[in-house]
Amino acid sequence: MINFNKILFSSILVSGSLISISALSWMSAWIGLEMNLLALIPLMKSSKNKLSTEASIKYFMVQAMASSSLLFSVILSCEPNFAELCSYPAPLLISNLALLLKMGAAPVHFWLPEVVSGLSWNLVFIVLTWQKVAPMILMSYCMNSTFLLSSAIILSSLVSGIMGMNQTCLRKIMAFSSINHVGWMLATLFSSLNLWFFYFVTYSIMNMSILAMFKKLQVFYFSQLNKMMSFNKNLKMFFMLNFLSLGGLPPFVGFLPKWFTINFLVYSNFLALGFILILITLITLFFYVRLALASFTLSATESLINLQTKNFNLKQFFFSTSVLLSLPMSFALSSML
Secondary structure, three states, X not given: OOOHHHHHHHHHHHHHHHHHHOOOOHHHHHHHHHHHHHHHHHHHOOOOOOOHHHHHHHHHHHHHHHHHHHHHHHHHHXXXXXXXXXXXXXXXXXXXXXXXXXXXXXXXXXXXXXXXXXXXXXXXXXXXXXXXXXXXXXXXXXXXXXXXXXXXXXXXXXXXXXXHOOOOEHHHHHHHHHHXXXXXXXXXXXXXXXXXXXXXXHHHHHHHHHHHXXXXXXXXXXXXXOOOOOOOHHHHHHXXXXXXXXXXXXXXXXXXXXXXXXXXXXXXXXXXXXXXXXXXXXXXXXXXXXXXXXXXXXXXXXXXXXXXXXXXXXHHHXXXXXXXXXXXXHHHHHHHO
């Protein structure tokens, strides 16, 4: 049965982000962000999930605060155009902090794990990917403060690595993973939107392959990883390799955008920032390996009762093995550099 309400609000959600991206003034961008926000709230509300109401209220309060701060900074500068705002230090600082709050980057990341933990996997994917497009592109228009952006990059990578190690809820783990990748995507904005787009698309594909399988098997907690896909060990191994790709471990495809980002940071004399990002990535890689090895170990207990015996179609198998299918592309691109 077709749900016309979801189709309506989903189209408004996409349209709001596209309006913000293509806007010629801050007022038009703000209107697009508000359309995007108000369209996502009805999608969050679900009668099957009791935590969805709490998550939607939290999301609305945080996003409304960020939108009002962004509007206040535009009014404070008294200049509606993108270029004019960069000449005013105080409004520029407020607008950058508002956009960081909207995308869930540190140090204003506190809302993202709590909101994501109460959503379905479909909504988790939307919040962790599509909802970051408009704020990041708007950030690229007014990023004169290198110190603020560098601080947000380092804090996003550090906070996500430390706080992600002690989590057992997979939705919160994916939220802290998103905060980590937001730091890397902000670093790509020092280069160009082309590098950011490549990183974003690669991250979205890896995220989709993981969240689609979690949705298929209804897995929400770390303890359930041992028992998932017990009927197909090969598929289980291929799926767990997606976590290593998400952590940026070579030679998987997740290593490519990080490699390009580090390459640009070195050539642009951001040596300290690149070195710190590489060190902090080892922390985040720890809980990715922890997720993967939890099901690889021989001592893992697998229940023989209520085994998941669902059939997998070709699309789900392709998503679960995406990291292996991308290896030829990784070697081809590495040989070109």
